[in-house]
Amino acid sequence: xxxxxxxxxxxxxxxxxxxxxxxxxxxxxxxxxxxxxxxTNPEAYEVxxxxxxxxxxxxxxxxxxxxxGTENPKLKTGYVEVVADKILVFxxxxxxxxxxxxxxxxxxxxxxxxxYIDLRRESMKNNLxxxxxxxxxxxxxxxxxxxxxxxxxxxxxxTPEGARDFIVPSRLHPGKxxxxxxxxxxxxxxxMVAGFDKYFQIVKCFRDExxxxxxxxxxxxxxxxxxxVSEEDVMDVAERLVATLFKELLGxxxxxxxxxxxxxxxxxxxxxxxxxxxxGLELLELTEIFKNxxxxxxxxxxxxxxxxxxxxxxxSNLSRKEIDEITKFVQSLGAKGLAWxxxxxxxxxxxxxxxxSEEEKQKxxxxxxxxxxxxxxxxxxxxxxxxxxxxxxxxxxxxKYNLIDESRWDIFWVVDFPLMEWDEEENRFVSLHHPFxxxxxxxxxxxxxxxxxxxxxxxxxLVHSVKARAYDLVLNGEEIGGGSIxxxxxxxxxxxxxxxxxxxxxxxxxFGFLLEALKYGAPPHGxxxxxxxxxxxxxxxxxxxxxxxxxxxxxxGICPLTNAPDxxxxxxxxxxxxxxxx
RNA sequence: GGAGCGGUAGUUCAGCCCGGUCAGAACGCCGGCCUGUCAAGCCGGAGGUCGCGGGUUCAAAUCCCGUCCGCUCCGCCA
Numbered sequence: 001x002x003x004x005x006x007x008x009x010x011x012x013x014x015x016x017x018x019x020x021x022x023x024x025x026x027x028x029x030x031x032x033x034x035x036x037x038x039x040t041n042p043e044a045y046e047v048x049x050x051x052x053x054x055x056x057x058x059x060x061x062x063x064x065x066x067x068x069g070t071e072n073p074k075l076k077t078g079y080v081e082v083v084a085d086k087i088l089v090f091x092x093x094x095x096x097x098x099x100x101x102x103x104x105x106x107x108x109x110x111x112x113x114x115x116y117i118d119l120r121r122e123s124m125k126n127n128l129x130x131x132x133x134x135x136x137x138x139x140x141x142x143x144x145x146x147x148x149x150x151x152x153x154x155x156x157x158x159t160p161e162g163a164r165d166f167i168v169p170s171r172l173h174p175g176k177x178x179x180x181x182x183x184x185x186x187x188x189x190x191x192m193v194a195g196f197d198k199y200f201q202i203v204k205c206f207r208d209e210x211x212x213x214x215x216x217x218x219x220x221x222x223x224x225x226x227x228x229v230s231e232e233d234v235m236d237v238a239e240r241l242v243a244t245l246f247k248e249l250l251g252x253x254x255x256x257x258x259x260x261x262x263x264x265x266x267x268x269x270x271x272x273x274x275x276x277x278x279x280g281l282e283l284l285e286l287t288e289i290f291k292n293x294x295x296x297x298x299x300x301x302x303x304x305x306x307x308x309x310x311x312x313x314x315x316s317n318l319s320r321k322e323i324d325e326i327t328k329f330v331q332s333l334g335a336k337g338l339a340w341x342x343x344x345x346x347x348x349x350x351x352x353x354x355x356x357s358e359e360e361k362q363k364x365x366x367x368x369x370x371x372x373x374x375x376x377x378x379x380x381x382x383x384x385x386x387x388x389x390x391x392x393x394x395x396x397x398x399x400k401y402n403l404i405d406e407s408r409w410d411i412f413w414v415v416d417f418p419l420m421e422w423d424e425e426e427n428r429f430v431s432l433h434h435p436f437x438x439x440x441x442x443x444x445x446x447x448x449x450x451x452x453x454x455x456x457x458x459x460x461x462l463v464h465s466v467k468a469r470a471y472d473l474v475l476n477g478e479e480i481g482g483g484s485i486x487x488x489x490x491x492x493x494x495x496x497x498x499x500x501x502x503x504x505x506x507x508x509x510x511f512g513f514l515l516e517a518l519k520y521g522a523p524p525h526g527x528x529x530x531x532x533x534x535x536x537x538x539x540x541x542x543x544x545x546x547x548x549x550x551x552x553x554x555x556x557g558i559c560p561l562t563n564a565p566d567x568x569x570x571x572x573x574x575x576x577x578x579x580x581x582x
Numbered sequence: 583g584g585a586g587c588g589g590u591a592g593u594u595c596a597g598c599c600c601g602g603u604c605a606g607a608a609c610g611c612c613g614g615c616c617u618g619u620c621a622a623g624c625c626g627g628a629g630g631u632c633g634c635g636g637g638u639u640c641a642a643a644u645c646c647c648g649u650c651c652g653c654u655c656c657g658c659c660a
Contacts, residue, residue, distance in 0.1 A: 017623090018616035031621070053610095070618050095611055097592060103621070104594045104609070109652050162660040188641080209659040210583095332585050335655060392656085434660040438620085544653095555653065 005119040007032070007059045007082060008090070010120070013052050021048040026100075027126065032077040033066075034059050036084045047087040048502050054093035054100070060086040084327045099308040105509035108546070113560040115551055135202060138222055139247055141241050147198040154180055154204070157215045159510050160502065161435055163207035163351075165219070171271070174577040176479040182205035183529060185434065186514055188487055194527040197227035202532065208499045211555045213536055213544040216479065219552075221240065222481075222535075225527030231469055234483055234526050235413060238473060242411065242535075247382060250431075250539060252409065259412040266414050271309075271391025276477025279403035281394045283309045283387075286378075289363045295355035298337070308380040309390055312368040313397060316403065318375045320343070326377065329396055335389045339378035343370045348375060394427050395477070406541075411475045419443070419468040420499065422460050428501040429463055435500055436493070436514075437484040438526070449494050463499065471524070480535045483528025490518040 009027035023034040028082045038045040051057065061084040069553035072078035097113075098106045100120045103134035111118040118124055139149070158179035159166045190198045201223045208217060222241075226234060239256045246252045264271050269282045286308045290298045298308055318326070327338040339362075341350035348361070356364070368376055377393065379386045398404050419439045420429040432435060438449060443466040450466075451461040469483035487493045493515060497507045507515065515516075546552040553559050573580065 013620075013622095015614080015619050015622050017619065020617040021620080022622085024620070033619095035618080037617075039617080067618070070620090072620055075620080084631055095592065099593075099610070101621070106593070107589085107652065110593080162659085185660090208658060210657085212653070212659085215659065326652090328586090329655095388656085396655095432659050554651085556651080558651090560652095 004060065004085070005082070007034075007061075009057070011053055011055045011057060012044060014048075014050070014051055014257055015052065019425050021045065023048060023057075023059075023084075026120075029304075030076055032579060033072070033075070033081040033385045034061065034084050034087075035081050036087070041085065043086065044084045044087050044372070047089065048084070051087075051089070052093065052095075052397055054096055055089060056091040056093070056496070058088040058090060059084050076288065086203070091471060096173070097120040098255075109560055110330075111544075112552065112554065115561050119550065123517045124547065127536075127542070128497065130540060131532075131548055134245060134532065134536055137245055138241065141167040141244055142198075142224065144310075145198070145237065147200040148196055149201055150191060150196065150199055152181070152184040152191075152203065154206075155224070155229070156187075157510075159186070160506070161431065161500070163209050166206045166208045166401070169576040169578055171575050171577075181209050183221060185436065188223060188527060189436065189514065189522075189525065190517050191522065192225055192227045192486075192488075193522045195227075197525075198224075199226075199525070199527075200224040206425065207215055211557060213546075214531075214537070214554055216533065216545060217551065217557050219549075220532040222530040222532050223527070224529075225525060227523040229485075229524070229526055230469060231485060231526065232413075234485070234528050235471055238481060238483075238528050239529070243257075243532075244411070245539070248366040252407065253393075254411060257561075260415050261412060263414055264416065265416065267387055271387035271389075271394060272476045273372060273414055274479045275391075276395060276398065276404065276475065277412070278405045279398045281397055281403065283390050283394070284368050285313060286310055286364065286367060289360060289367060290380075293356065293360055295352060297352075298380050304382075306380060306382045307386050309377065309386050310368060310376050310378045311390055311394055311397070312370065313377060314371070315373040316401070317373050318376050323375070326393070326397075330379070330389050330393055333389050333392055334385065335379065335381070339380070341376045341378075343372055343376070345372045372552040408478065411473070414472045414474055415470075417468045417472075418464055418469045419447075419461055419466045419496075420437055429499055431496075431500060433482065433484050434497055436486045437503070438469045438487050438492070439496075440469060443467055444492060447499060451495065451498060464554065471528070473528075473530075475535070475538055478534055478538060481528055481530040483526065485524070485526035488518060488524045490515055493518060513533055515574040541555050 004038070007025055007027075009025045012024040012026035012031055014024075015022040019038045021036045023036070024031050025034050036044050036048040040576075059082060061082045063080050065081060066081050085559060096117055096439045098104070098110060098117065100117065102121050102123060105117070111482075119128070121481040142149070155168060155178040158167060158177065161506055163181065163182050168178040168180065170176045170178060184203055188199055188201075190266065203221055203223055204218050205221050206390075208220050211217065224237065226237070239258055242254055243254045263273055266275050268285070269275070270277070271283050287302060290308050293299050301308060322393070323338070330338050339350075339352050341348055343365070352428070353361075364370075367386060368374070370376065379389045379393075381389070417432050419437060420431055422428075423430045427490050433543055446462055446466050450459050450462045453462065468484060473481040473483065474478050487496065497511075502510070533548055537543075537545045539547065542548065551559065558564070
């Protein structure tokens with residue numbers, strides 16, 4: 001108190017009363033009120049009079065207690081103020097395109113174009129500081145656990161499988177390209193072969209796919225890998241890291257070990273492998289009840305091997321208008337329509353009721369535990385379609401009708417994934433996780449056996465029964481991490497490649513270095529990667545990861561700040577041996 | 583590749599259905615007044631290619647077609 005201090009920052013607001021001027025001076029730490037009186041300091045008053053919002057100034061003055069009755073409890077510094085002796089203007093500012101205070105929202109494009117102003121906003125600033133703390137806690141955690149942080153290259157090799165690569169032309173090698181890594185997957189496995197039995201990295205990854213609220217073309221992973229471990233060891237590290245972050249940053253004690261549910265259970269009950277379990281509306285299985293129904297739509301689905309499931313939206317009393325809206329929603333997902341039954345006090349209302357027998361009605365109502373006010377929403381289609389439609393519908397209803405318990409942190413593992421699934425479009429098996437995932441020990445013979453089978457349906461059946469030693473971590477209905485025990489034996493890796501339709505020549509060309517490495521004493525190993533952006537966003541209760549990334553891209557992959565991507569000079573193209581066609 | 587929502591003043595929005603006193607509000611900005619405010623207050627003022635292009639019409643922010651941009655979702659994202 002009463003000591004002379006020097007401050008610097010931005011003019012957040014100015015309140016001019018004629019004779020006395022108040023300036024809210026803002027820096028990274030917060031806001032403090034500077035006061036200038038004409039009577040006692042005409043020189044500083046003169047300067048203050050000309051200040052405008054966002055001018056960058058220095059203030060030399062004395063801190064004092066505010067006069068009684070003028071304190072502002074809304075400010076951390078609201079009980080003191082700085083009496084300016086001298087005010088220096090370091091820089092002026094034109095009127096801002098949008099205000100730093102956050103009362104009015106601003107469109108995403110404007111925010112990103114003037115990101116340096118957006119980042120002056122309290123919430124954005126806090127998000128980035130929070131993210132910084134996540135980095136620090138993560139690094140400390142892994143260091144204390146004996147992990148070594150090692151950087152892996154960004155200029156690397158394009159590999160098949162997975163997402164589309166961003167590619168970088170090579171000047172020194174005409175016609176050749178580097179690819180930006182989709183993840184450090186292969187490098188961290190090779191680090192295991194190298195004997196760094198505990199590795200971690202906070203690292204950028206790049207995937208050239210369409211964007212979403214939770215997807216950016218470049219994003220950050222917390223990546224780690226360990227040797228001589230089982231699933232339990234890898235999951236234990238993940239649980240302790242997440243628990244540490246929650247405790248230190250949010251003061252929340254998460255119960256460990258986290259719950260586990262199987263992939264099959266997740267799909268059957270929620271229609272997705274990353275369910276939001278903070279509300280009900282679970283999927284109910286009805287195929288058996290309707291397998292001989294007179295209702296043609298249902299019966300033909302069952303006959304074609306499809307399934308019938310429903311959601312009972314309990315007590316919703318949906319109106320026709322609401323049901324129409326829901327119908328539109330499921331149609332946008334590819335449903336042909338929506339069958340529904342409204343349960344009223346003494347009757348059922350539904351356009352499809354007349355097709356059902358008494359027995360079917362009885363069994364149905366029993367199965368869905370129908371009560372007056374309920375509305376039953378059906379989906380009958382191929383299994384994948386039913387899961388997609390009802391899984392998305394469930395989420396849609398949960399959000400729209402505010403069923404989600406936002407106070408809950410629901411974190412759990414999804415395990416027992418199938419190793420591969422059949423891809424209709426590509427007409428081959430594809431990895432659910434990635435091609436380096438270890439199958440369950442007892443399933444390895446099945447893979448070898450499957451290679452011999454000619455009949456496709458039979459082959460599918462066998463392959464689908466093979467489970468992966470993989471695990472996904474789900475938080476509030478979002479996948480925040482995933483990993484697996486990897487294949488460390490060359491013979492198993494070769495079988496997997498073969499089943500995936502990656503021929504020996506291609507395997508050698510694309511992954512030869514990995515197969516080679518597996519020959520020279522590769523230890524058993526496994527790991528996991530967290531989506532750091534998603535984790536931070538969820539912890540902060542934000543819907544979009546753009547709000548935890550300093551300079552994100554728009555949905556079309558554009559950076560409005562720099563206007564990237566952009567054309568380059570013909571000279572640059574020439575050096576890179578690139579010709580642009582069209 | 584597909585579906586939905588949006589684009590009007592510096593910002594956030596209303597107006598659009600039903601074409602014609604519909605170029606509007608708030609905040610911000612500019613000028614003035616004001617000695618205890620803190621989203622200060624009061625008085626006055628300036629500010630628009632209604633995203634862009636085409637069409638319908640006597641007349642288009644408003645209706646139609648196309649297109650661009652932003653957002654959300656499906657596909658895609660091992």
